[in-house]
Amino acid sequence: MNILIHPTYFPNIAHFVAMVKAKHVVFEMDDNFVKQTYRNRTYIYGANGKLALNIPVIHSQKNRQKYRDVKIFNDENWQSLHWKSLLSAYRTSPFFEYYEDELQPLFQTKATYILDFNMTCFEVICDCLQLELDSSKTETFQKTTEGTTDFRSLVNAKKEQPQTFETYTQVFSNKHGFIPNLSILDLLFNEGPNALNYLESQTLASQ
Template sequence: MSVFIPTYFSPISHYSEIIKSENIVFEMEDNFQKQSYRNRCYIYNSNGKQLLSIPVKHKITDQRKKTKDTKVENDFPWQDQHFKSLQIAYRTSPFFEFFEDDIAPIFSKKYTYLQDLNIDTYLFITDALQVSSNFSKTEEFLIDETQKDFRVLADVKKQPEKLVSRYIQMFDDKHGFIPNLSILDLLFMEGPNAISYF
C-alpha cells in the first residue's frame, strides 16, 4: 500500500511512484498546507517555469484546516486562466490537441472542494496514461510503518533528489531542461508513450 496526498496535476516524481504502486491510498485527513502541490503545479512556457495556482478560501479562524475541507475560491476566473496558459504553452506540442477535449471539462466544472478537483486530475492522468485509476481513501491520519508513505511529495520544498530522466520539452532550446514539472508537461510532449518514461 502506498499513501499519497491528492495534488493538482502532480509533478512527474509523484506519478513515478504512483505508477509503481499496486494499491493507492489517498490521504483525506491531512491538514492543508500553503505553498504545496495541493493547489499548484508548474508548467513550461516560453518564459520558462510557470506557476499555476488554484485560489482557496481562507477564514481568519482557520488555524488548522483539513485539506478535504478546503474550498476552491471561484470568484476569480482561475480555470480560464489555467486553461489559456496550457493552450498558449502547449498548443504546438505533439499531443496537446490529442488531449485538449478530454482535459477541458476540468476547467469548466465548478468545484466546491479542492480534493474533488485533485482527484479528477488524477483520473484524467491515469486514463491518459492507460493505467489503473483504482484508489481508496483514508478515514484517519495514521503513520503506518507497513505502508509506503509518499505524502511528503505534496511538499514543494521536499522533492526527491533523484535525477529525472530528460525528455524533449517545448522550450528546452531556449531555457534548457526543467526537471519535475507537472505530469502535463510530459504527457503533452510524449502522449500515451509517457508511460514508458517511468
C-alpha cells in the same frame, strides 16, 4: 509495495513515478490543509521557463482546516487563466490536440472543494495515460504508517528532493534546457502514449 500519497493538482512526475510503481496506492484524505504545497499548485513549462499554476482557495491559517473541507475561491477566473496558460505553453506540443477534448472540461466546470477537484483531474489523467491503479482512501489521519511506504512528503513544493529523471523533448527546451519534475501534463503533451513507459522506467530519489 503499498504507498500513501497526497492527491495534488495535476501531480508532478515524482508523484506519478511513485504511483505507477506501487502495488496499491492509498490517498491521504484526512490531513490538514497546508499552504504553498502541491495541493493547489502545479508547475508547467512556459515560454519564460518554469511557471506555477495556483488554484486560489478559501482558507484560514488561524483555524486548522481539513484538506477535504477547503473550498476553491471561484470569484477569481482562475480556470480560464490556467487553460490559457496551457494553450500558450503546449498548443505546439506533439500531443496537445490528442488530449485537449478530455482536459478542457476540467477548466469549464466550477468545482467547490479543492480535494474533490484534484481527484477528478487525477482520474482524467489516468484515462489519458490508460493507467489503472489499485487505490483506496484513508478514513482517519495517521502520523506514522505500517506496511505502507509514506510518500506524503512529496506534497511539499518548497522542500522537495532534487530528482534526476531522464530527459525528454520539451516545447521550450531549446530556450531554457530540460526542466525535470514538472506537472504530468508536460510529459503527457510532449510524450503522448509513451508517457506511461517513461514513468515506469524512472527511479525516485530517496525521500
